[in-house]
Amino acid sequence: MFIAFAVLSVLLALAFAGAGYPKLSGQDAMAAQLGKLGVPAGFMRVIGALEILGAAGLIAGLWIEPLGVAAATGLALLxxxxxxxxxxxxxxxxxxxxxxxxCILSVATLVLGLAGL
Structure with missing residues (x-):
């Protein structure tokens, strides 16, 4: 169970770090894309920060499993x-x-993490 949790955590951390960086750095293309969805420009950096923090939480969760579960929960909700x-x-x-x-992969990571607690 832990191996599946670890693999999903690392893959999701890479995906969320990659998705969060352009938002956190305020790239114009990302602002335009989110603007089309009705997301306020100031909220873009918040979303990026949450994605980066979630990625860090998933990696930290490899050693402190409840932290990984919390990060997976937050990312699933996001x-x-x-x-x-x-x-x-x-x-x-x-x-x-x-x-x-x-979202589905975050929920799967959450379920695997809960099973390992």
Whole structure:
């Protein structure tokens, strides 16, 4: 169980670090993309910071498992909000599916982490 938790945690940490950096650094392309979804420009950096912190929490959770469970919970909730935002903005499936996949993988990581506690 721990190996699956560890593999998913590392893969998700890489994905969320990669997704969070452009938002945290305030890249114009990311601001434009989020603006189309109705996300305020100032909120972009908050989302990026949460994604980076979640990624760090997943990695720390390899040693302190409850921290990894908490990080997976937060990231699952963040991605659930992202899916809702995409759907409300009537975004194409191409834009919605990545958030949905990350949400599902975060929930799977959460379940694996809870099973290991």
């Amino acid at each position: 991605m659930a909000g992202a899916v809702v935002t995409h759907v409300k903005a009537r975004d194409a499936a191409k834009g919605t599916v990545p958030s949905l996949v990350l």
